[in-house]
Amino acid sequence: MIIAIDGPAGSGKSTIAKMLAKELKFTYIDTGAMYRAVALKVKLSGVSPQDEEAVLNLMEKTEIKLLPAEWGVKVLLDGKDVSQLIRTEEIGKIASLIARLPQVRKKLVKLQRELGTASKNAVIEGRDTGTVIFPDADLKIFMTASPEKRAQRRYRELSEKGFTVDYESILKEIRERDRLDETRKDSPLKPAPDSIVIDTTDKNLQDVFLSVLKLVRERL
Ligand code: DC
Numbered sequence: 001m002i003i004a005i006d007g008p009a010g011s012g013k014s015t016i017a018k019m020l021a022k023e024l025k026f027t028y029i030d031t032g033a034m035y036r037a038v039a040l041k042v043k044l045s046g047v048s049p050q051d052e053e054a055v056l057n058l059m060e061k062t063e064i065k066l067l068p069a070e071w072g073v074k075v076l077l078d079g080k081d082v083s084q085l086i087r088t089e090e091i092g093k094i095a096s097l098i099a100r101l102p103q104v105r106k107k108l109v110k111l112q113r114e115l116g117t118a119s120k121n122a123v124i125e126g127r128d129t130g131t132v133i134f135p136d137a138d139l140k141i142f143m144t145a146s147p148e149k150r151a152q153r154r155y156r157e158l159s160e161k162g163f164t165v166d167y168e169s170i171l172k173e174i175r176e177r178d179r180l181d182e183t184r185k186d187s188p189l190k191p192a193p194d195s196i197v198i199d200t201t202d203k204n205l206q207d208v209f210l211s212v213l214k215l216v217r218e219r220l
Contacts, residue, residue, distance in 0.1 A: 001026070002116055003123045003216060004130035007143035008189060009092065009177050010150030012200045012208060016143065017125035018072050019209045024216065027119035030066065030073050031112050031126030031133070032095065036086035037064045037077045038104065039094035049097035056103055066115065089173055096180040099127070105186055109133055127181055130192035138219055141212060142191035145201040147174050 003020065007013040014030070021028035039049070041062050047054045065076040075083045085091070098104050105128075112133050116122045124133065130140035145153075151171035158165045181189040191197050196215065200208055 001121045001139075001216075001220070002134045002137040004134050004137035004140045004192075004195075005123065005125045005143065006127055006129050006131070006141070006189070006191070006195070008127075008145075008150065008181065009174060010154050011143040011145050012153070012205050013125055013141075013143045014072075015205055016141075016209055016212055017123045019205075020212060020216065021123040022071075023213065024121065024123075026121040026123050027115075028068070028073060029112060029115050029119075029122055029124040031108070031124065031129060033066060033073055033075045033086065034064055034108050034111065035095040035099050036091050037075050037082060038062065038108070039091050039098055040082055040086050041077060042098060043091065043094055049094050050101075052101040052103055055098055055101060056107075059104065059107060064111075089170075092177065093173070096177050100180065100184040100186070102186040127189045128187040130195050131190065132187045135192070139215055140192050140195035141215075142195040142197045143208070144197065144199050147171060147178065149201045150174050 003026070005013045005017045018028060020026065038055070038059060041058055042049050042055060045058055047058055049055065063078050067074040067076065073083070074081060075086060109132060112124065116124050116134060130137055130142070148171065151167060151174050154170050154174065155165055155167045198208060
């Protein structure tokens with residue numbers, strides 16, 4: 001069984017995808033982590049995230065591995081654990097830029113499809129998992145929330161981790177990332193026609209989890 005969960009940054013899709021994978025003992029595939037790992041390599045190498053040829057060359061010499069972890073995935077970039085390093089806003093922005101490059105997407109989509117096909121059951125999470133990677137997924141969820149609510153969640157998350165953050169800058173970054181992800185020509189962020197859209201603006205994630213779990217159980 002393949003469960004595809006898509007949506008913008010801060011919609012709660014990662015939390016729900018991880019909770020589902022844990023509860024159902026399905027493989028969890030975080031496609032964004034792969035774009036982020038390439039983004040980190042791009043940053044460290046000083047290559048421009050808009051130079052498709054340079055990014056592709058770099059990818060030829062790059063090994064990305066996703067390993068199951070207690071909560072989520074462990075990401076190895078050329079054998080080094082970069083699970084934490086890739087989670088910054090800066091890397092998210094670079095990931096969004098390289099995700100606009102069609103040949104880069106093609107390579108990563110191939111890997112993501114292979115990972116999903118190799119697992120008996122998987123929860124796959126990203127922006128194009130239900131539209132491009134697995135258009136025949138058994139269940140497609142598109143999670144969304146207002147930009148303000150998503151910014152509030154990110155603000156709280158970062159403050160709780162002890163970072164000094166500014167709500168207005170976070171909101172601006174979220175809007176910019178939405179713009180980059182929704183306006184790209186190749187696989188823009190949008191719900192698949194047969195996806196179930198869940199607006200989490202006024203919902204708590206535990207309730208969303210229970211309703212998604214119900215949808216899965218109806219299909220098992
Ligand atoms: O979900 P995330 O924040 O980790 O994703 C980082 C960026 O990677 C996101 O802004 C766009 C890109 N991405 C994508 O284009 N397609 C995916 N399936 C997953 C992520």
